[in-house]
Amino acid sequence: xxxxxxxxxxxxxxxxxxxxxxxxxxxxxxxxxxxxxxxxxxxxxxxxxxxxxxxxxxxxxxxxxxxxxxxxxxxxxxxxxxxxxxxxxxxxxxxxxxxxxxxxxxxxxxxxxxxxxxxxxxxxxxxxxxxxxxxxxxxxxxxxxxxxxxxxxxxxxxxxxxxxxxxxxxxxxxxxxxxxxxxxxxxxxxxxxxxxxxxxxxxxxxxxxxxxxxxxxxxxxxxxxxxxxxxxxxxxxxxxxxxxxxxxxxxxxxxxxxxxxxxxxxxxxxxxxxxxxxxxxxxxxxxxxxxxxxxxxxxxxxxxxxxxxxxxxxxxxxxxxxxxxxxxxxxxxxxxxxxxxxxxxxxxxxxxxxxxxx
Numbered sequence: 001x002x003x004x005x006x007x008x009x010x011x012x013x014x015x016x017x018x019x020x021x022x023x024x025x026x027x028x029x030x031x032x033x034x035x036x037x038x039x040x041x042x043x044x045x046x047x048x049x050x051x052x053x054x055x056x057x058x059x060x061x062x063x064x065x066x067x068x069x070x071x072x073x074x075x076x077x078x079x080x081x082x083x084x085x086x087x088x089x090x091x092x093x094x095x096x097x098x099x100x101x102x103x104x105x106x107x108x109x110x111x112x113x114x115x116x117x118x119x120x121x122x123x124x125x126x127x128x129x130x131x132x133x134x135x136x137x138x139x140x141x142x143x144x145x146x147x148x149x150x151x152x153x154x155x156x157x158x159x160x161x162x163x164x165x166x167x168x169x170x171x172x173x174x175x176x177x178x179x180x181x182x183x184x185x186x187x188x189x190x191x192x193x194x195x196x197x198x199x200x201x202x203x204x205x206x207x208x209x210x211x212x213x214x215x216x217x218x219x220x221x222x223x224x225x226x227x228x229x230x231x232x233x234x235x236x237x238x239x240x241x242x243x244x245x246x247x248x249x250x251x252x253x254x255x256x257x258x259x260x261x262x263x264x265x266x267x268x269x270x271x272x273x274x275x276x277x278x279x280x281x282x283x284x285x286x287x288x289x290x291x292x293x294x295x296x297x298x299x300x301x302x303x304x305x306x307x308x309x310x311x312x313x314x315x316x317x318x319x320x321x322x323x324x325x326x327x328x329x330x331x332x333x334x335x336x337x338x339x340x341x342x343x344x345x346x347x348x349x350x351x352x353x354x355x356x357x358x
Contacts, residue, residue: 001222001224001251001252002222002223002224003224004224005189005190005196005224005225005226006019006193007019007193007194007195007196007227008167008193008194008195009021009195010126010168010169010170010194010195011126012053012077012079012098012099012126013053013076013077013078013098013099014077015052015053015077017053017126017170017195017227017228018170018194018195018227021227022253022254023221023226023227023228023229023248023253023254024052024053024227024228024229025050025051025052025053025228025229025230025241025244025245025248025254026051026052026053026054026055026079026197026228026229026230026244027046027051027054027055027230027231027237027238027240027241027244028054028055028056028057028081028230028232028237029042029043029046029054029055029056029057029237030042030236030237033056033057033058033059033063033066033067033070034060034062034063034066036066036069036070039056039066039070040069040070040073040074042237043070043073043074043076043078044073044074045237045238046076046237046238046241047074047075047076049238049241049242050241050245050256050257050288051076051237051238051241052076052077053076053077053079053099053228054074054076054077054078054079055078055079055080055081055101055230056070056078056079056080056081057081058080058081058082058088058092059083059088060088061088061091063088064080064088064091064092064095065095067080067092067095067096067097068095068096071095071096071097077098077099078097078098078099079097079098079099079100079101079128080092080097080099080100080101081101082100082101082102082103082107083102083103083106083107084106084107085107086102086107086109086112086113086115086116089102089107089116089119090115090116090119093116093119093120093123093125094119097125098125099125099126099127099128099170100116100120100125100126100127100128101127101128101130102116102127102128102129102130103130103131103132103135104129104130104131104153104154104156104157105131105132105135105136105137105140105153106135108137110160113157113160113161114164117161117164117166118164120166120168121164121165121166121168124168125168126168126169126170127161127166127168127169127170128169128170128171128172128197129154129157129158129161129169129170129171129172130172130174130197131150131153131154131157131171131172131173131174132174132175132201133146133150133174133175133176133177133180133181133201134175134176134201134202136149136150136153140152140153146175146177146180147173147175147180147181147183147184147187148187150173150175150180150184151173151184151187151188151191154171154173154188154192155188155191155192158171158192158194167194169192169194170194170195170196170197170227170228171188171192171194171195171196171197172196172197172198172199173185173188173196174199174200174201174232175200175201176200176201176202176203178200178212178215178216181200181216182216182219182220185198185220185225185226186220186223186225189225195227195228196225196226196227196228197226197227197228197229197230198216198217198220198221198225198226198228198229198230199213199217199229199230199231199232200212200213200216200217200231200232201232202232203231203232203233204233204234205233205234205235206233206234206235206239206243209231209232209233209234209235209243210231210233210243210246213231213232213233213243213247214243214246214247214250217229217231217247218247218250218251221247221248221251221253222251229244229247229248230244231243231244231247245257249290255290256288256290257284257287257288257289257290258284258287258289258290258291258292258293258345259290259291259292259293260277260280260281260284260293260294260295261292261293261294261295261296261309261312262277262280262281262294262295262296263295263296263297263298265297266297266298268297268298268300269297269298269315270297270298270315270316270317270318271297271315271316271317271320271334271337273295273296273297273315276295276313276315276337276338277295279338280293280295280338280341280342280345283341283342283345284345287345287349289348289349291310291311291345291348291349292308292309292310292311293309293310293311293312293341293345294308294309294311294312294313294323295312295313295315295341296312296313296314296315297315298315298316303321303323307323307326308326309323310324310325310348311323311324311341311344311345311348312324313337313340313341315334315337318333318334319331319332319333319334320332320334320337322340322341322344324344324348329344
């Protein structure tokens, strides 16, 4: 893996983005922000599943007016997503927002942008310059390749803010097309010192969207590019957070929650390994500690993978060996596979909590 790109750290509420801070996991509420209770409830759900920064849509004055009430009940840093109307950004700053996302593709008036920057500078609130491929003005460098247009739009906005003595900046360059997105981030990475927020915009439903996001974000993160990520799925936002952490865990960048190693099953397996793995995976959803669990179906790789895991099972005909930290702790009958694994998983999780307290 390439050494991580150096960026200037900024603070969004209590969370540091960039510098030496871990890659931060973000999401966005899918409630109507004007529905204060529903929005608060979803933010609390997001916090429970590991989200670290949350963005809310601010389409009108009523949504702005909901921000103080939401802030009182939500402990996650809150970013206001602003499009078209600069006055909503000014009002969100007055309402106590922790960060702004503005789209330079639809707030083009320099005087309006200058007013946003001046107010953000006074309150020391960061601004994300959020460039989206789908909202670039049609007359902005129309003959240039799309990735280049996205980068130039971001650079134009960045330089404008710098000239206003403002550097609490984060930048994103999102497209649905993965090669375009990757190219845009690669192009801008050494041109600015600011944190980069990664995302594949409108990635789709979970099955395809998770793959699309994993490829795009995974390439960039492996190259050391990226300080925050959001996986944009047509699903509950906690699904976005889950996929984001799986990407980071796979690259060894963050560790949160259990990792399940399970064999795909084949004609050698003498048990229903798929059903067992699904049941174990369901049980692991409540585990926040970074433990590794292996569910293996035969003697080819089973013992080795199970031994390598914190907890594992190597299944055979009618019985299986339960491993913990590389040692066999019991041999159980097939009907007891799931309960024996759950017992060892829960015991190990309690040990982790004890170590954390100590």
